[in-house]
Amino acid sequence: MEILELLPSSFGYVIFTYFYSWIMLSYLGVKVGAARKKYDVKYPTMYSDKEQVFNCIQRAHQNTLEVYPQWLVFQTIAALVYPTSAAVLGAIWVTSRFSYAWGYYTGDPAKRMEGAYGYIGYFGVIILSIAVALQLLGVL
Secondary structure, eight states: OOOHHSSSSHHHHHHHHHHHHHHHHHHHHHHHHHHHHTTTOOOTTTSSOOOOHHHHHHHHHHHHHHHHHHHHHHHHHHHHHOOOHHHHHHHHHHHEEEEEEEETTOOOOGGGGGGGGGGHHHHHHHHHHHHHHHTTTTOO
């Protein structure tokens, strides 16, 4: 059986969500690279002792990388059964990471909370993944 026969056609939306997440990660990475030049923070130094704004830019990217693997797993599990819902929740999460980063980029770490709405997408795919697991176990 071919993969296109196994996956629901709306899984295409999920693939576009993955692509959107790649754009977001690339953007955050480029911003760190530009900040390294602007604030003269050389590799392999992760954080600056002098430049708080650089640290905020770096943290926005680093925090996103810290949660990204878990999001990918739950996004994929949820999408296998609920592709449209997972794609919408994924798009919410990815978009929130831009808001999170832009808030952080101000140099005021409290403004990163402008991306807090992303928890809707993040916890949404976790809940859907739990539902998939319970369905597989015959509980639901």
